[in-house]
Amino acid sequence: MLTILVTGATGNVGQEVIRLLLNQNCQVRAAVRNPDTATEILSVHPTAGFSDHSIDRVPFNFTNPATFATAFQGVDKLFLVRPPNLANVRKQIAPALEAAKRAGVKQVVFLSILGADRNPILPHSKIESYINRLGIPATFLRASFFMQNLNTTHKEEIKTRGELVLPAGHGRTSFIDVRDIAAVAVRTLMEDGHSHKAYTLTGGEALTYYEVADIFTAVLGKPIHYTNLSVWNFIKQMRDRGLPMDFITVMVGIYTTARLGLASHVTPDVEQLLARPPLTVRQYVEDYRQFWL
Known part of the structure; x- marks a missing residue:
């Protein structure tokens, strides 16, 4: 059974990704700064509550390397969300990615941003480049503005x-609903054939x-x-x-x-991946x- 680590687990997209993964044949692990606070947040998800026993919550902080080993142990795939307050990719994001590679993570699905492929100044663009340099198979979800x-x-x-x-x-x-982003993320995590690909997600x-x-x-x-x-x-x-x-x-x-x-810009990627309109x-x-x- 796959073990999937979800960063940004208490955010809009992360919560929805976890909710959908709980219906899949996988072990869900939520990477959170404070497991106690996360339990309260995840249990009051606006769409559906979570069982307290269905999610493994592990302490994780991008700026605290001491949290990396336990969080990544046994992880097969990583759903990566950049914390909005972390902009120095080399110092604040790269060490965690290096730890993921050492731990044997087989795929990173990264929540990127529309235009990351055209604007190298964006932190998301730098993260994409760093993941590629590390050689971890990856899927980039370049999302438009969240509804x-x-x-x-x-x-x-x-x-x-x-x-x-x-x-x-x-x-x-071209606004996109985070529920569509999460549905695409789960599909790319659970199915084969999405590594080394980038999808531009819009409404x-x-x-x-x-x-x-x-x-x-x-x-x-x-x-x-x-x-x-x-x-x-x-x-x-x-x-x-x-x-x-x-x-x-x-x-x-x-x-x-x-x-x-x-x-x-409006793309057909969401409809093609989900077999329904955004x-x-x-x-x-x-x-x-x-x-x-």
Whole structure:
């Protein structure tokens, strides 16, 4: 039986990957900073709860090499998510990848980002390159903007002010639901034939944030407006909310990509891999509507 280690296990994608893996013939191991806290988070997954006894939770910290040996012991495959606060790939990510190779991990499925193959400055691009240099068979999932960012990072502004505040201009974004990303991830982990491949994961449509706000308005039954901020005003608002500058910089990069029209690309990869159309923004808002009411 395969043993699969999932990093980012308490995040949006990681939780969904674990939920789907529990229905597969494999041993699921969640790599978490604090197993006690993780137990509470994983047990209240918004889609479905987890059995306390079905997941092996192991302490793991990318910046603490003392946690590597136990986490990787006996692991066949690794689902890799870069922690948003770690940008120095050589110092903060590479040692864990080297430990994975020493432990005999046979495949890495890495949650990368749309455009990582074209922008070597992105940390995701550097991680892809490092995995290739190590020679570990890998699958890169280059995902577009997560719909679920709208019920996490932007939840309060939508819920309390009826406003979506972003510096994305009139650009279109091919939003993807993390449930689709997770379904693709599980398929590439459980099936043969996906090593040494990269998939560009998008939704089936590219929308402006004005159109997204209209969908929210229709589904929630209350007016939601898109406020198209300048980059500098957006940075100021995020700093006023107490968000760290590293995180804000990544957000600005994502929304600038949208504003310039570089996030509108729609691919058939999700539909081809899952044999069904990607979930739509409207379906996402309907399924998650309790977050904004």
